[in-house]
Amino acid sequence: MTSIVQNQWYVAAYGREIGRELFSRTICGESILFWRTEAGEVTAMSDRCVHRRFPLSQAPSHLDGDTVVCGYHGFTYGADGKCVAVPGQTRVPRTARLKSYPVVEQDTLVWIFIGDADKADATRIPRAPWLDQEGWTTVSGMEPLAARASLLVDNLMDLSHETYLHGGYIGTPEVAETPITTEVDEEAGIVYVSRHMADAECPPFYAKSTGIEGRITRWQDIEFAPPCLYKLHSRVAPVGVLPNEDGTDPHAFHVEVNYAITPETENSTHDFWMVSRDFALDDEAVTDFLRESNRTVVLQDVTALDVLEQVIAGEPDGYQELSINIDTGALAARRIIARLAAEASGAAAEQAAATAR
């Protein structure tokens, strides 16, 4: 049984990663070729030639206008994955076609639909507008994680670990000490976890980037749209400074810390991270600092989760864990992901039955 949820949109890449060079990435266990057409559209198809399986991302495979030419025997494919030319003969076999994937480029991200393409509804893709909006500056990256996606979900849904794993960067004692509130929207499939610290130490990550000296009011509001997009709405202000009645909040610093959690395989994950801020927009020093610090923090998680994956992979199934209050949000996220997986495998079973009939 696969743990990867089918019939979902996943972030495959940053838009900037895909151009007129062939680009390959494994998403949810499927090896996928990406490239941009001459008109600038991102297109995605299997990265294996139907002829003898040569990877189409592998030189001397190459783009020729809006076609990909296999570098082994020259099978040539259009942007829709259909083979348009084979060597030496005029008849192209009808079965010479690559699986092609629904793709949407939005908010600087390239989203891909994994599963039954008929179910791809682009309006279900969650938004992160600040990634591509006037008034925000973003740094971002991606770290390969040698651990299953569910471990990263657990990690991000419980930020009390900041105190221990990220002390001296983003963790302070108050994070682990402050109670959370958790909400689940059963219909929309959203988990929201909020931790509002009224009077907290300011960790270096925020002290150096905002210039605040002294203690802060620190709000962490997690909004997770399983299975992929995680948004941490972070608000930092001098102690006691609250938003105005009308919702405006001119004296606080806002940071959107977003992650896209995309399974590479059952046991490895693409850990996309993005940090957007609404202050010091053109300050290169702040940009560099936030990029370096966040990457360091991500790598602290990666190191820990890579070890944890090894432990879990090497123990018998059914090991008993222990959950406490800090885990309320992670438990909710797991449950929604399990439900999405069950729905998708139910749909797959139905389809198989229909074809068998």
Next chain:
Amino acid sequence: MTLPPPREVLAGDKVLRINWLPGSDRLRGRCHCGAEAEGEDPIEMWEWLLAHPNHPEGGPDVPPVPDVLPPPPAHRVTDPSIIRSRIPVLV
């Protein structure tokens, strides 16, 4: 410094909420139907909420804790290659 009342952010018709009551170890769960209960264990609390519309009387179960605990089990490892290759990066 007192905390503000629990925030309600999600606006859907089917929202389940668990508030960790400040200054305590207790959780308070509330269903969209209005049913509410207190408890101490997040797993039991989710189960109680998800039982909607039949939320069990008396709130979530308390996980049983026997008077005398059995000795804790060993952490069994099964994959020899992993045992050999594991580098203790975090210690």
